[in-house]
Amino acid sequence: MAASGSSGAGRADNGYGSQQPRRRKGPGALATAYLVIYNVVMTAGWLVIAVGLVRAYLTKGSYHNLYYTIEKPLKFFQTGALLEILHCAFGIVPSSVVLTAFQVMSRVFLTWAVTHSVKEVQNEDSVLLFVVAWTITEIIRYSFYTFSLLNHLPYLIKWARYTLFIVLYPMGVSGELLTIYAALPFVRQAGLYSISLPNKYNFSFDYYTFLILVMISYIPIFPQLYFHMLHQRRKVLSHTEEHKKSE
16 A cells, blocks of 8 residues: 555656556546546546645645645546546456556555645644545546547646656655654554554554555655666656657
């Protein structure tokens, strides 16, 4: 559940999404229409979040505590990404169900099990850090899918998807780690989501320790995903340049 594919930062192929729309053996007309609508709605939703952040900043004149102005749409549209797991499960998109579930659930976990559950961290600047990274990433990602499904993908969107992660992925991961770290003392003090012995199930769970393990798991996962995305960038953009030259 770490390195959020979340990153907030990202998904496996470019740090921000592995859900590639089919082309050659693509979904049928009905499935394609549904995917276009889904991706348009998700693009619009993250644009609403982006506009909300900008308006709140201009109104307040400060970047502090902006989370509260976009809390509801953030929870709604980030949770809406759970549908991507079903898209893979039903074969609408040719992506791994397990990998997609891991990537989506990592963000949903940070949204609900950390930021929502530990109110004290909601005014931390680290929350804004990953929210901004997620917002820019998702606007680009869902736009990429939409135009790909319509077979009219502007080069600028492709370039942005395979380039901006270089900054956005570390930015998102940093925000996530700092937010989890800020939540630790409050989780420990309140015993949040922890189960102590004795109990009739003879089972114990320490959420504080679990969060520490989540943070540690970023260490091996982040570099692998990041370098994989750099490889994907070279492959995709170099192929595009070669295609342009051949024309």
